[in-house]
Amino acid sequence: MRPSDFDKGLQPERTELAWRRTMLSIAVGSIVAMRLLPTILGNPLWFLPGLIGLVGAVTIWRISAHRYRRVSHATITHGDRAILPDGKLTLALAIMAGGIGAFGLVVLVLVTAYAPL
Incomplete structure (x- = not known):
């Protein structure tokens, strides 16, 4: 591939995709959790983790769309001197991953504590 064939705008687009x-994976998992957890665990409050995950997915979507627009605009106007993205998106995903992991541990403890032998 020749250097002239490289399109600098494609990398930010692939990253945004x-x-x-x-985000779609987290949203689907959250919707499934909102549907199944209250039924399986018998308490309507188990709806909340799915709702929190859905809010987190929307947050990730908004941050990633904003990041794509900013990086794409900077790449087009400034070329090689484009600004680097900030860490907001990575931080949001890390917080969400930590929350999902903590939720998984809570569910594991509750299931093993209350499961019939």
Whole structure:
């Protein structure tokens, strides 16, 4: 591939599409949790983790869309001197991953504590 064939605008677009797939995965998992957890665990408050995950997915979507617009605009106007993205998106995903992990541990403890032998 010749250097002239490289399109600097494609990398931010691929990154934004990857974040969009991540957000959709979290949103689907959250919707499934909102539907199944209250029924399986018998308490309507188990709706909340799914709702929190859905809010987190929307947050990730908004941050990634804003990041894509900012980086794409900077790449087009400034070329190689484009500004680097900030860490907001990575931080939001790290917080969400920590929350999902903590939620998984709570569910594991509750299921093992209350499961019939």
